[in-house]
Every structure is written in structure tokens, then in C-alpha cells.
Amino acid sequence: MRSSCVPALGLLLAFTAPTSAQSLIPDAKPTGAILAGKLIDVRTGAVRSHAYIVLAKDKILSIEDKAPAGLTVTDLSAYTVLPGLIDAHGHILSDPTSQSLAAGLRTSIPQSTLWGVYNLRLWLDHGFTAVRDACEGPPDYPQFALRDSVNRGLILGPRITAAGSCVSLTGGHGDGAPFSADVNLPAGENIADTPDEIARVVRRDIKYGADWIKLMATGGVMDPISDYHVQELSEEQMAKAVEVAHRAGKKVMAHAEGTVGIKAAVRAGVDSIEHGTMLDEEGAKMMEERGTWLVPTLYCFQHDMETGLSKGRDPDSFAKGQEILAAQGPAFKLALAHHLKIAYGVDDDDVDESVSREFGALVAGGMSTLGALQAATINAATMLGKDKLFGSIEPGHFADIVAVKGDPLADITVMYHVDFVMKGGQVIKDPEHPDRNPVIHMH
Ligand SMILES: [Zn+2]
Numbered sequence: 001m002r003s004s005c006v007p008a009l010g011l012l013l014a015f016t017a018p019t020s021a022q023s024l025i026p027d028a029k030p031t032g033a034i035l036a037g038k039l040i041d042v043r044t045g046a047v048r049s050h051a052y053i054v055l056a057k058d059k060i061l062s063i064e065d066k067a068p069a070g071l072t073v074t075d076l077s078a079y080t081v082l083p084g085l086i087d088a089h090g091h092i093l094s095d096p097t098s099q100s101l102a103a104g105l106r107t108s109i110p111q112s113t114l115w116g117v118y119n120l121r122l123w124l125d126h127g128f129t130a131v132r133d134a135c136e137g138p139p140d141y142p143q144f145a146l147r148d149s150v151n152r153g154l155i156l157g158p159r160i161t162a163a164g165s166c167v168s169l170t171g172g173h174g175d176g177a178p179f180s181a182d183v184n185l186p187a188g189e190n191i192a193d194t195p196d197e198i199a200r201v202v203r204r205d206i207k208y209g210a211d212w213i214k215l216m217a218t219g220g221v222m223d224p225i226s227d228y229h230v231q232e233l234s235e236e237q238m239a240k241a242v243e244v245a246h247r248a249g250k251k252v253m254a255h256a257e258g259t260v261g262i263k264a265a266v267r268a269g270v271d272s273i274e275h276g277t278m279l280d281e282e283g284a285k286m287m288e289e290r291g292t293w294l295v296p297t298l299y300c301f302q303h304d305m306e307t308g309l310s311k312g313r314d315p316d317s318f319a320k321g322q323e324i325l326a327a328q329g330p331a332f333k334l335a336l337a338h339h340l341k342i343a344y345g346v347d348d349d350d351v352d353e354s355v356s357r358e359f360g361a362l363v364a365g366g367m368s369t370l371g372a373l374q375a376a377t378i379n380a381a382t383m384l385g386k387d388k389l390f391g392s393i394e395p396g397h398f399a400d401i402v403a404v405k406g407d408p409l410a411d412i413t414v415m416y417h418v419d420f421v422m423k424g425g426q427v428i429k430d431p432e433h434p435d436r437n438p439v440i441h442m443h
Pocket residue numbers: 089090091134347
């Protein structure tokens with residue numbers, strides 16, 4: 001299987017012809033333009049200098065060498081311009097200030113939803129114009145309300161693709177009640193111990209608006225009770241989830257850390273493996289053959305070691321995090337060696353501190369700088385099935401555009417500070433107007 005992450009052959013090729021989109025957007029009239037000092041084509045790695053991106057309202061109309069007459073031009077000639085970034089593994093409702101189980105119990109669903117409003121602004125501020133929510137706890141799905149409210153313009157945020165509940169076994173990674181047996185909380189709507197129960201839970205997610213289904217294929221790290229080495233949902237359960245979801249036109253992602261559970265999820269036909277922390281040779285081969293996506297979330301595990309217990313994390317959970325970190329590097333090297341399809345995902349509750357840092361972790365782990373940029377743009381968009389809408393700067397796509405100082409192909413850490421952000425033709429962040437859409441930083 002050819003990887004979309006291999007270093008591109010087209011690196012030195014110039015764009016051969018002006019790209020025009022008149023046919024893609026019928027009757028569209030240009031409404032403005034962006035002058036890019038350097039423009040990276042993330043499909044090939046080709047860099048075009050001094051290019052005009054012509055906009056038609058929320059879309060890209062064409063890319064030209066000369067300024068079209070009479071248009072207002074946003075001057076980004078001092079910057080490198082890229083498509084809006086995509087985080088394919090977020091948890092929108094997270095409180096970035098606490099990892100305490102008790103604080104979680106004392107946080108209402110309305111409060112979590114407002115944390116979501118806060119977090120969405122941070123994704124945008126760091127250049128992420130799309131995010132895939134990788135499941136939430138509340139049974140009434142605030143992530144769908146946030147997604148729909150962004151789409152209707154009620155709040156500012158990236159384009160959201162959302163999973164529903166964290167589908168889990170009783171006592172599994174997604175069991176939201178890791179307490180003693182005499183604490184009698186009702187079982188969550190996300191709990192499924194048989195294939196029939198899986199079908200019901202998946203149908204419930206779809207009924208209320210899920211774009212993706214999230215399965216807990218193995219134990220995990222952040223909860224204090226599950227064992228990340230072991231498989232949790234059975235292969236039969238996961239295959240049932242895939243059958244029900246795919247029939248409805250939805251995709252399936254699987255949280256999978258331990259080796260056995262990764263392979264069971266791949267055999268069951270899931271679309272993406274999340275983390276893949278203990279991937280082995282056989283698992284990597286299976287993913288390569290089937291074209292299963294990997295969302296490695298490397299930085300989150302590393303960042304957790306710096307945070308330690310300072311945000312009230314359970315010590316049992318922290319010990320698991322320390323232990324599993326050793327598996328991460330070798331597994332990611334296997335993924336690269338097998339040319340797996342890789343999408344950028346962060347999974348860190350502290351969006352402000354972490355969302356851009358995965359770029360550095362991917363490159364430190366052995367990925368090329370172009371590969372890391374592709375993971376966060378065209379690859380993630382392709383995994384989401386939205387590569388005709390966003391993920392690259394081309395005619396007909398949404399005008400989701402970011403700009404950075406310097407050359408991220410030479411130094412990926414340039415991506416840690418995004419200076420300019422446009423989503424759907426709307427300027428969110430602009431170095432000329434630092435007071436525009438100010439963001440509150442919680443630390
Ligand atoms: Zn996650």
C-alpha cells in the first residue's frame with residue numbers, strides 16, 4: 001500500500017499552470033485575495049513563491065501569479081501559508097486545569113459544555129480549523145450541540161466531526177465510574193458487554209447525531225482501573241459496531257494500546273486505530289494491508305510525564321503512563337517502516353499547551369517534516385472523508401488558511417506559533433490586528 005506520508009518527489013517541481021476553479025464554484029465572483037510569500041502544496045511538498053490565493057466568500061476560487069485587479073489583498077508576503085490544520089483526536093469538553101476524578105464528579109454538564117466553548121477557541125487560535133472529537137462522557141452529547149452551534153455561527157470554533165459516547169465494557173477504559181462496588185451509580189449509556197448491546201449503543205449514538213463511533217478496544221492509561229495490555233471489547237462486538245456504523249454511512253475509531261486488542265480491532269474492520277502504543281510487526285503489517293489509519297497521539301503521553309500529579313491525577317493512572325511510554329517509540333518506528341496512513345491527533349486535555357506540539361513529537365519520532373504537515377492536513381481530511389472540502393489549498397475548497405513565520409519544512413517547530421488563521425474566509429487571527437478575537441489562557 002502506497003503511503004501518503006512518503007517524502008514527496010515533487011519537492012522541487014514548480015506549479016505548472018495557474019489553478020482555476022471557475023467550474024468548481026459556478027457563478028462565483030472573487031471577493032478578496034491572500035498574497036502568500038511561500039505557499040506549501042501539502043499533497044506534494046512543492047513550494048510556490050509569491051502566489052495569490054483568490055477567494056470567493058468562504059471558498060478558494062483560484063491560485064494566481066498576479067494580483068487580480070480591484071481585489072482587497074491580505075498581505076502575507078512575509079509568511080509561509082498552509083491549509084488550516086486538523087486535530088483528529090480531541091476531547092472538546094475537557095477541563096484543561098484538572099485531571100482529578102473528584103473534580104470530574106463535581107463538574108456539571110453545562111460547565112463541561114462551556115469548557116468546550118473555551119477549548120474550541122484555542123484550537124482555532126493555534127491554526128486548527130477542524131477537529132474530530134474522539135468521544136465524550138455525557139449521555140446527552142454536548143459535542144453534537146457544539147458542532148451544530150459552530151456550523152450555525154452561534155459560537156466560534158473549528159469544523160467539528162464528532163464521535164458519540166466512549167463505547168466500553170463494564171469496568172473498561174470508558175467505564176465512567178471507577179469506584180468501589182458500594183458506590184451504586186447507574187451504568188452509562190455507553191456500556192456494552194455483548195454484541196447485541198453494542199448494536200443498541202451504536203444505534204443510539206447515530207440516532208442523536210454521531211459522525212463516528214468510538215470503541216474502547218483495550219484498557220487505557222488515564223483511568224485508574226483498566227489494564228492497557230488487555231483487549232476489552234471482543235472482536236465480535238467490534239465487528240458488530242463496524243457493521244452497524246458502516247451500514248449507516250458512519251466510521252469507526254478504536255482506542256487501542258495493547259498488541260492483541262489492536263489486531264482484533266483491525267480484523268474487525270475499524271477505520272482508525274487511536275494511539276496504537278504497543279503496535280507490533282504483525283499488527284503493522286495488517287494495518288498496511290487493510291489501509292487502516294493510525295492516529296498516534298505521541299505528545300500527549302510525553303506531556304503527561306511533565307504534568308505528573310500536579311493537576312490531581314490518580315497515582316495509579318500516572319504509574320501506567322510512565323510504564324507505557326517505553327513502548328511508544330518502537331511502535332511508531334514500525335508504523336513508519338510499514339508506511340501506515342497516519343493522521344495528526346493530540347488527545348491532550350490542555351489544548352493551549354499541547355495542540356501544536358505533536359508536530360515536534362512526530363518528527364522526533366522519525367517522521368519527515370512534510371509527513372507531519374500532511375498528517376495534520378490532507379491525511380486527516382482524507383481519513384475524515386472531507387478531502388474535497390478542506391485539508392489542502394486548492395480551488396473549490398473552504399478558505400481554511402494559516403500562516404507561519406519561517407519554513408516548517410526545514411524546522412517543524414515553526415508550527416508551534418501560528419500567526420494568521422482564516423476559517424471559511426473569516427479572519428480569526430491576524431498579526432496586523434492582535435486584538436481580534438482575543439483568547440484567554442488559563443495558565
Ligand atoms: Zn482520547
